Amino acid sequence: MSADGMRAPAPPGPVGSQPGAPLAGGSLCSPGRCRPWGACVVFAVCTPCSVSLAGGGWAPPKGDGAGEELLSPISVPAPVLGAPPVSAGGAAACPPAALVARPLTGGTRSDWFCCPPVCAAARRTPRSLAALGIVSSDWLGWRRVRSSRLGREVKMAAAAALAADEAERARGRRAALSFATIAVVLGLPLWWKTTETYRAALPYADIDELGQQPVRLVVPMAVVFGPGSVPRDLPRPLPFRDVQEMEISVNVRASVTSRYEMHYRSTTAREEAALAAVTAREADAALHPLQDTTMGSLTMYVVPETSSLLPQGINVYVGKHRSALVRAGGSLAALQARLREVTQVMSFTASSIAAALSDRVPSGQLSPDARRYLKSSLGYEITFSLLNPDPKSHTVDWDIEGAVNRYVKPVLDKLSLVANFSVDSQILYYAVLGVTPRYDKESSSFLLSAHSLPHVINPVEARLGSSAASLYPVLNFLLYVPERSHSPLYIQDKDGAPVSTNAFHSPRWGGIMVYNVEAPASPQASLPLHVDVDMARVMEVFLAQLRLLFGLSREEVPPEFLLENPGNEGLADWELDHLLWAHTVENIATVSTTLTSLAQLLDKIGNIVIKDDVASEVYRAVASVQSAVTKLSLGHLHAAFQASKEAVTSSERAFFDPSLLHLLYFPDDQKFAIYIPLFLPMAVPILLSLAKIVRETRLRKKEPTKMD
Incomplete structure (x- = not known):
């Protein structure tokens, strides 16, 4: 429609479009659909008629999209094509007019096309087409009348296309931001929560103050x-x-x-x-x-x-x-x-x-006997062993059960406040000391010197086997009956004098007593000889060694002091208090060391699970230690010792809990090796999209907005 409401006149037909005109240059056009020329946008037309070139028919396409709409009425004259159009029945039938369509987005006025799609007039201006005789001058005048409306349509189409493209870009940005937001806000917290190591809170400050x-x-x-x-x-x-x-x-x-x-x-x-x-x-x-x-x-x-x-x-x-x-x-x-x-x-x-506190005191400040005493423990195992290396010569009989009930049990009953005790006994045959004694002609006896005594324990201990499956320290008391070829056997001290008890003890291990058998009066006496052990003499030595192992020696008492013999109990009340004072202080130091080591371990290996029961044991140990220190300051020795024992028990349970084995957990480098192949392929596109969004945002801020 024109501006005055009248229909615009139909454009004149192109030059040489009469029916029956001969076609020349048929090679310039070939059958096909209307397409853009290269990267240019088409302003071309396809006539709606169905024609066929000499030698084959073709049907002009109908506009089915923005890239195939009809534009301007261009008809190829006969001199250019070089052959007359013919209808499907063989007669020439091509109308002189063509349909007009909207221009394509991004096209230029110099882009032209014919139908068939390849034409010699492509990429030429309308004036050059008129000069070549492809279009007439009248058609050019009609085009000038329509140029203003066509320009507005072109701008509108271009703006619509730009808006569509911008909408598509915005949709892509929103999608990328949505994926990134979901991954960061939902994915990462969910992954972190499901893969985190549960670690209950521990009183690290209180543990550090214990020492x-x-x-x-x-x-x-x-x-x-x-x-x-x-x-x-x-x-x-x-x-x-x-x-x-x-x-x-x-x-x-x-x-x-x-x-x-x-x-x-x-x-x-x-x-x-x-x-x-x-x-x-x-x-x-x-x-x-x-x-x-x-x-x-x-x-x-x-x-x-x-x-x-x-x-x-x-x-x-x-x-x-x-x-x-x-x-x-x-x-x-x-x-x-x-x-x-x-x-x-x-x-x-x-x-x-x-x-x-021997573990905390420098070695130079300790007395020689400081490390001889038994360490504080919740329990002890006492083993009495009879060693008979020559059963063919001696048949040894000892009433160990009666001796334990008569002499050892009263002492252990009194020591039950300190720890739990268990007693067992055994007889080992053909068990030798592992050291050959030296024969002394003057005394017609065999001697074990003081420097050879340390070599006696290792061979004997290999035969005992009592400490293999024990949870507590084992105290070994051995009664050795020498073989006939090495009798009598005596132990010498450092000065070479014979030891009155014919026994020696090893710090934190136990003691050994040599029990000599009197030689028979007649050389023709039958073997084996029956030997009855004097258990009172033997148990007196073993109880003295037990006192030495617990640090209850009376040798350091001043000479003007007279100490009453505890009698059958083997332990005075004040000696029990002496033991409780030392063990209470030692328990407090042991708990402090154990909890400090545990805290350092858990702080160093961050992927160890700390369960609630482990944390509760740690809290209980800390509270018990603090209670023990408070009770000591009030003079309540028994309550302080019981609190220290509870602290030791709780600290040992926490330290040796099976869930704290660090070998059950993967180090961080193995975690990265597992998760990187899983998350990297998903994260790279998201990161690249975010980088592109940031880059486009920066460019948009730098370029001023153009207003038409």
Whole structure:
């Protein structure tokens, strides 16, 4: 339609389009659909008529898309094509007019096409086509009339195409951003949550403070003055209290302080009656029901310097319980010096605390016997073994069951507060010491020197087999009956003198006793000889060795001290307290070391699972250690020891929990090797799309927007 509402006149037909005109240059066009020329956009037309060239027919295509719409009425004249169009029946039938369609997006006015698609007039302007006689001048005038409307249509089509392309790009950007958002917001947290290692929280700060926590050992002590024993230089009248503190240097980090809370008072009437006994042993037995029996507490009864209760030359008598008789000494300073020595014997000394903390104390500060004592443990196994290397010559009979019940069981019952004990026995035949003894002509006996004793244990221990499946330390006590060819056999000390007990002990292992058999009176005596072992003599030696293994030696007592024999119990009450003091301090140090090692292990290997039960054991161990330290500062020895045992139990359970085996978990490099082939192919397209979006956004910001 024109601007005045009238229909625009039909464009004149192209030059030479009459029917029957001859076609020339048929090679210029070939059958096919209308297509763009190269990269140009077509302004071409296909006539709607069905024609056929000489030699074959063809049908012009109908517009089925934006790239195949009809544009302008171009008809190829006969002189150009060189052959007349013919209808399907053989007659020429090609109408002179053609249909007009919208221009294609991106096309230029110099792009022209014919139908068939390849034409000599391609990529020529309308004026050049008129000059070649392909179109007429009238047609060019009609084209100028339509050019303004055609230009608007071209711009509209181009804008629509650009809008469609921009919409497609925006859709791609949204898709890429959606995938990236889903992967980051949903995928990564889900993967992280499903693959993370569960690690319960642990009290790392409290564990670190355990090694630096000061320990205060408080000993409640009552000093009771008998008639005529009160020093004249007392600072104030009785009763009164006094405190004495002494620091035990262990190492730089840990400090142990001993605090003696002393209560000075006079004796009661019943105590005076008990002190009127004839001997110190009778007085100690009479005073026992009247004194404080709390573990860790001590009671010192001060008697006059001229008292007959104590033998001549003895200033201190230590009974079987938690009391002692002390001579006054004339002055308060002399009395306090004696009381200090008594408290160290009956409670603890600096050397015993250092031995308990031997793992933390430098080797130069330890005494030679510091590492000889048994380490604190929740249980011990005691094995009594009879070694008979020559059963053809000796038939040895020992009543080990009766001896254990008579001599060992009372001691173990008292030590049951410290640990659990189990006892077993065995007889080994043809078990030799592994060391050939030296024959001494002067004494007509065989001797084992002190330097050869360490070589005795290894061959014998290989035959014992008691420690192979044991969870606790094993104490071995061996009774060796020498073979006939090496009898009698004696053990020498370092000075070459024979040992009276004919036995020796190995620190933290046990002891060996050689039991010689008397030679028969007649050489023609029948073999094997029957031997009955004196179990009282044997058990006396073994119990002494057991005391040495636990650090209960009485050899370091000053000479003016008299210690009462504990009797059949084998252990005095104050000796039990001495053991509890040392083991409580050692348990606290052991728990601190165990938890520190566990915390360092879990901090170093981050992919170890920390279960809730493991964390609860750690928390329980820390709380028990703190409770033990508090109980010690209050003077409650038994409660402190029980808390330390619970701390050891919980710390060992946490440390040896099967779930903490680091070999069950993959290191980080193996995780990367597993996940990279899975996530890399998915992540690369997303990352590239995001990079392209960022690049296009930067370019869009740099280029100004063009407004038409």
